[in-house]
Amino acid sequence: MRAVEPWVEGPLAAFLDESAARLTLLMTSAGQVLAQHGFTRAFDVMSAAALGAGIMASTDELARLMDAPPFRALAHQGVHHGLFLSGFDTPQGRWIGLVVFGPESSLGLVQLFFQRLVADLAKQAPTEAPSNRVLGSDFEDELNASLRTLFGQ
Amino acid sequence: MSLVNFTSREITCKIVYYGPGRSGKTSNLQYIYGRVPEARRGRMVSLATKGDRTLFFDFLPLELGTISGFVTRFQLYTVPGQVYYNATRKLVLQGADGIVFVADSQARRFDDNLESLQNLQENLLAHGVDIRELPLVYQYNKQDLPADLILGPDELDDALNFRAVQSFGADCLSGNGVFETLRGISELVLKRLAAGSRVA
Numbered sequence: 001m002r003a004v005e006p007w008v009e010g011p012l013a014a015f016l017d018e019s020a021a022r023l024t025l026l027m028t029s030a031g032q033v034l035a036q037h038g039f040t041r042a043f044d045v046m047s048a049a050a051l052g053a054g055i056m057a058s059t060d061e062l063a064r065l066m067d068a069p070p071f072r073a074l075a076h077q078g079v080h081h082g083l084f085l086s087g088f089d090t091p092q093g094r095w096i097g098l099v100v101f102g103p104e105s106s107l108g109l110v111q112l113f114f115q116r117l118v119a120d121l122a123k124q125a126p127t128e129a130p131s132n133r134v135l136g137s138d139f140e141d142e143l144n145a146s147l148r149t150l151f152g153q
Numbered sequence: 154m155s156l157v158n159f160t161s162r163e164i165t166c167k168i169v170y171y172g173p174g175r176s177g178k179t180s181n182l183q184y185i186y187g188r189v190p191e192a193r194r195g196r197m198v199s200l201a202t203k204g205d206r207t208l209f210f211d212f213l214p215l216e217l218g219t220i221s222g223f224v225t226r227f228q229l230y231t232v233p234g235q236v237y238y239n240a241t242r243k244l245v246l247q248g249a250d251g252i253v254f255v256a257d258s259q260a261r262r263f264d265d266n267l268e269s270l271q272n273l274q275e276n277l278l279a280h281g282v283d284i285r286e287l288p289l290v291y292q293y294n295k296q297d298l299p300a301d302l303i304l305g306p307d308e309l310d311d312a313l314n315f316r317a318v319q320s321f322g323a324d325c326l327s328g329n330g331v332f333e334t335l336r337g338i339s340e341l342v343l344k345r346l347a348a349g350s351r352v353a
Binding site for chain 2: 002004006028029030031032033034041042043044046047050051054057058061138139140141142143144146147149151
């Protein structure tokens, strides 16, 4: 399990333990990864986040067209895996959860513990504004060298 | 919005290629995908119609390498250029850290470029973003076409480049100007990030 913000780790670990989910991804509504479990390649995580955020953004817009509140969750049942996708509000803004589960779990179980995860995250989230830490002064110097290396110029 | 993780020392930024239909946005990503070593890129995801027109977006994750101890990753997106798909175009723009405006250099597409630029401004505004404050570069694609069919970079700069930002002549199919454009926007986005970043 990896999380950008340490306070996410406890609630997410509890969710993974109880739901037996195979893959779990928490992201911002723009598709930036905040925490993940089960993915082995960073690039796959980013692709899954981009697609998950795209699905949620589309359904939110469909709801808006119907003058309805946003859909809370979507579920797809495949032959080997099920997929659960849900948007939720946190003190840090709107997040999206994407959960992939196998036959050792079920949609009901995932939904149940996902609700608890959302409540736990709301309790754990820091309420103070993030500090204005910035990247080191050497960042910009090294940036030019790295761009030269990557682009061969 | 860029994500800087000081714990795992990772930076992730989102760059969106915007422009009128068939201007070459997907071709940019396809060229980059074909040239960047496999270890530095993920799979290219394309949500397209049967006719290979972008329906929702193309997505390509790239790793720039380690800068000042931070693993730096870019998420490259394209939007569907066709006027019909404005709703999805607006969604893809959400959280963008930088924009590459891919203009079609053909003289007959002049109005389409203007319309798309205006549409970009409106869609950014819908997300509360002022186009004058976001890292932006222009790419004038199809500069390889016969001179009597196209407008030169200077003419396109006069018509479109209201902020006098960096612009690049390009021919995406052969790759001319593709990496120069990516380098230009990468530099702008990361320099802006270095000036003031979000802590995670």
